[in-house]
Every structure is written in C-alpha cells, then in structure tokens.
Amino acid sequence: AQHFLARAKAHDDLGAYVHINEDVTLAQARAADAAIAAGSSAPLAGVPIAHKDLFVTKDFPTTAASKMLAGYQSPFDATMVSRLADAGCVTLGKLNMDEFAMGSANENSAIGKVLNPWDKARVPGGSSGGSAAAIAARLAPGATGTDTGGSIRQPASFCGVTGIKPTYGRASRYGMIAFASSLDQAGPMARSAEDCALMLSAMCGPDADRDSTSLDTPAEDFTLRLNDSLEGLRIGIPKEFFGDGLAADVRAAIDGALKEYEKLGARLVPISLPRTELSIPVYYIIAPAEASSNLSRFDGVKFGHRAKDYTDLLDMYKKTRAEGFGDEVKRRIIIGTYVLSHGYYDAYYLQAQKIRRMIADDFQAAFKECDVIAGPAAPTVAWALGGKSDPLANYLADIYTLPASLAGLPGMSVPAGFGEGGMPVGLQLIGNYFGEARLLNAAHRLQ
Numbered sequence: 489a490q491h492f493l494a495r496a497k498a499h500d501d502l503g504a505y506v507h508i509n510e511d512v513t514l515a516q517a518r519a520a521d522a523a524i525a526a527g528s529s530a531p532l533a534g535v536p537i538a539h540k541d542l543f544v545t546k547d548f549p550t551t552a553a554s555k556m557l558a559g560y561q562s563p564f565d566a567t568m569v570s571r572l573a574d575a576g577c578v579t580l581g582k583l584n585m586d587e588f589a590m591g592s593a594n595e596n597s598a599i600g601k602v603l604n605p606w607d608k609a610r611v612p613g614g615s616s617g618g619s620a621a622a623i624a625a626r627l628a629p630g631a632t633g634t635d636t637g638g639s640i641r642q643p644a645s646f647c648g649v650t651g652i653k654p655t656y657g658r659a660s661r662y663g664m665i666a667f668a669s670s671l672d673q674a675g676p677m678a679r680s681a682e683d684c685a686l687m688l689s690a691m692c693g694p695d696a697d698r699d700s701t702s703l704d705t706p707a708e709d710f711t712l713r714l715n716d717s718l719e720g721l722r723i724g725i726p727k728e729f730f731g732d733g734l735a736a737d738v739r740a741a742i743d744g745a746l747k748e749y750e751k752l753g754a755r756l757v758p759i760s761l762p763r764t765e766l767s768i769p770v771y772y773i774i775a776p777a778e779a780s781s782n783l784s785r786f787d788g789v790k791f792g793h794r795a796k797d798y799t800d801l802l803d804m805y806k807k808t809r810a811e812g813f814g815d816e817v818k819r820r821i822i823i824g825t826y827v828l829s830h831g832y833y834d835a836y837y838l839q840a841q842k843i844r845r846m847i848a849d850d851f852q853a854a855f856k857e858c859d860v861i862a863g864p865a866a867p868t869v870a871w872a873l874g875g876k877s878d879p880l881a882n883y884l885a886d887i888y889t890l891p892a893s894l895a896g897l898p899g900m901s902v903p904a905g906f907g908e909g910g911m912p913v914g915l916q917l918i919g920n921y922f923g924e925a926r927l928l929n930a931a932h933r934l935q
C-alpha cells in the first residue's frame with residue numbers, strides 16, 4: 489500500500505486519483521497485516537486496490553466527479569466495496585471518471601482530466617478513465633470500474649489493461665451511483681485476466697435484499713478455468729465490427745490476436761450482428777431516459793451541493809442543478825426527459841426498447857454458431873486530449889461496446905497489441921449470459 493501511495497503521489501499529474509487518505513489506507517493495511525499474521529484465509533488479504541468514485545465509501549468522500557456531490561460523505565460502503573474488503577483488499581483511494589459515468593474520454597470530470605500514461609497528450613478513455621490510467625501507470629494493481637455502455641472495456645483498451653463487465657445482475661449495484669439502471673454493471677480492471685478473475689470472484693453473487701436486479705446465481709471461482717484448452721473454441725467474428733469505421737491500425741492488431749487464437753486451436757466463425765449500428769441511437773435514448781429519472785434525486789435537499797441564494801423551493805432546485813451538473817450531464821437529462829415526455833415516448837423510448845430486444849435476440853442467434861464473439865473494443869486507439877469536442881463524435885466511438893451492454897451480456901477487453909503512435913489496442917470478447925469464466929479463460933490464454 490505504501491508503494492502504491494508513493495507512486496500515486498509521484499504521478500499526480502496523471503489525474504487518476506481524486507481522493508486519497510493515507511491514514512485510512514495505512515490503517516486498513518495494518519489490519520490486513522494482522523489478519524495475515526493470524527492466518528487469514530481471505531483470498532485477497534492485503535491486496536491494495538482503488539475504487540472508481542462512482543462507488544460510495546464510508547471512509548473516503550464520493551463525488552462521481554461532479555460538483556453536485558462536492559462535500560458528500562456516504563454513511564455506508566457500496567456492496568462492491570464491502571465485498572472486496574471482506575476478501576481482504578485494502579483501499580488506496582478513489583479514482584477519477586467522467587461525471588456520473590457519462591463520457592468516453594474522462595474529459596467530462598468536474599475534478600479534472602486524466603492523462604493516458606502511454607502518451608500524456610491523449611485521453612485514457614472513459615468513463616472509468618482514472619481506473620484504467622491508475623493500473624497502466626502502476627498506481628494500483630487493480631481497481632473497480634463500471635460499464636453502462638463500455639466504460640470498463642473502452643478505457644481498458646485505450647490504456648492497455650484488462651477489464652471485464654459481467655452479465656447484468658451478477659454484480660450488485662447497491663451503492664453504485666445510478667446512471668442508467670438497466671445497463672449499469674460493476675467489474676474489475678487489472679493488469680491481467682488472472683487478476684480480474686481473482687477480483688471478480690469476490691465481486692459477484694446475489695445481493696437481493698439491496699439490489700432488486702441482482703441475480704441469485706451464486707458466486708463462482710473464476711480462476712478455475714483460466715488454463716482450459718481453447719481447442720475447438722468457436723470464435724464468432726461479427727462482420728459489422730470490421731466495417732469502414734474501423735481504423736486500419738486497430739484492425740491489424742485485432743487480426744494479429746485472432747491469428748493467435750487460431751494457433752491455440754480456436755476456429756474463427758463469420759457471424760452477423762445486423763443491428764450493431766442501431767445500438768448507438770437506442771443506447772443514447774435509453775441511457776439518458778434512465779439518467780434523467782435517476783438524477784432527479786440531486787435536488788439540493790438530500791445530497792451534496794445546494795445553491796447559496798434562492799427565493800423559494802423551485803428556485804433552489806433550479807439553481808442547485810444549474811450549478812451542480814456539468815454540460816454533458818445536463819445534455820443527457822434534457823434528452824432523457826424529452827424522449828420520455830408525452831407524445832414522444834412512443835416515437836422514441838418505446839421504439840428504442842423494441843430494438844433493444846432485437847439486438848439481444850441477434851446475439852442469441854449468433855451464439856448458436858459460436859461460443860464467444862471477438863472484435864475491437866473501440867474503432868481507434870486513444871485520441872488526443874480535446875480531440876473530440878463534439879458530443880456526437882464521442883457517442884459514435886461507442887459503437888462496439890454498446891450492443892453487449894444493451895443485451896446485458898458479459899464483455900471484456902484484453903490487450904492485443906499496439907496501433908498508431910505505439911498506443912495499445914484492446915480485443916473485445918463477448919460471451920453469452922454467465923459466460924465470464926470462458927471469457928477470462930480466452931483472455932488469459934492470449935496473455
């Protein structure tokens with residue numbers, strides 16, 4: 489813990505951490521030392537990790553990288569935080585992110601941007617940009633992330649680390665500040681699939697009393713099948729993931745990884761996910777719709793920021809929200825309330841829900857022909873800081889991660905080589921429901 493805290497301080501310019509409290513971390517580390525000395529059997533005893541600032545923590549502030557939560561202190565730990573603590577982990581601190589997890593470059597953080605450790609002139613990806621950068625720069629050996637539409641897989645790809653989003657419902661959302669509840673999933677980010685498997689084993693499992701969408705599927709030891717043979721594994725290659733929008737350097741790295749899989753005995757099977765393109769409009773209707781509802785709780789009364797001068801209650805709400813939310817969050821709230829409003833609900837929200845179901849059905853058709861699906865996690869390597877100021881350009885770059893999110897499927901990104909400027913490229917692996925162990929196995933064999 490001391491080693492990583494010192495590194496975090498020395499590389500503060502990266503902007504990865506938003507809250508550090510050495511006293512708390514070292515007290516946890518001493519307690520872990522004592523537990524180990526007493527023969528603790530906790531699987532991650534003494535392993536220091538850091539948490540995305542979307543998870544509430546009782547020993548550190550929680551801001552979701554928003555001015556709205558400045559000064560907020562949670563009275564309890566998110567289930568992901570307490571589960572990892574129960575497994576023996578020590579918390580190094582909280583990590584930067586896009587405000588309320590809305591973004592793809594970590595440039596929507598109210599606290600400050602995060603630099604990509606591979607090239608400090610580039611973005612780390614988002615929204616779990618702080619988590620990815622911290623691991624890449626060895627400021628933490630592992631971290632939590634959250635993925636609503638790609639926020640674990642895309643930053644993992646941009647920073648050359650490994651990350652997995654489990655099947656929707658396997659990891660409890662209790663204490664994970666809600667963005668789009670039907671999509672939000674927690675997952676681990678680390679240097680390797682093996683480290684992710686260790687963390688994920690501690691994170692999954694039912695939490696029905698606290699998260700009504702938590703599945704009662706028991707926790708699993710995801711390390712058991714890491715070394716399984718890939719002989720005969722059918723890897724589906726969706727043609728829609730290899731179209732014109734894919735940069736040539738990323739394509740070359742992905743092709744290289746797929747060749748490796750063939751050498752390991754896997755078979756590449758051409759498949760089609762015909763509604764891939766529609767996942768962008770569908771996601772950018774459903775996610776803002778849910779966000780507009782979830783974020784109504786930030787009203788100046790219950791949590792964090794409240795405007796100083798106001799005339800009455802309505803004026804207090806208005807001023808608080810105008811001051812507290814950043815531009816992208818406001819944009820999503822406006823889109824969300826619009827698509828849910830009378831007269832537009834049928835035209836937008838209902839249509840989006842129907843296509844969401846079709847996207848999930850397309851995956852089920854594809855999984856009749858293959859065991860896992862592989863493709864790029866993102867169309868390009870990490871772009872330059874400030875390089876995509878148009879929100880639509882950011883949305884479009886989510887094309888390969890959104891389909892699995894909409895279907896609730898597990899997905900991961902594993903380092904697969906390098907592209908333009910020596911920047912890392914991530915291979916995305918998508919599994920069928922509860923296929924995490926197979927994904928981690930395939931990722932591990934590539935590493």
Ligand code: GLN
Nearest residue numbers: 589590591636637638639
């Ligand atoms: N980039 C997507 C968005 O801005 C995904 C974010 C996420 O997964 N939290 O909504």
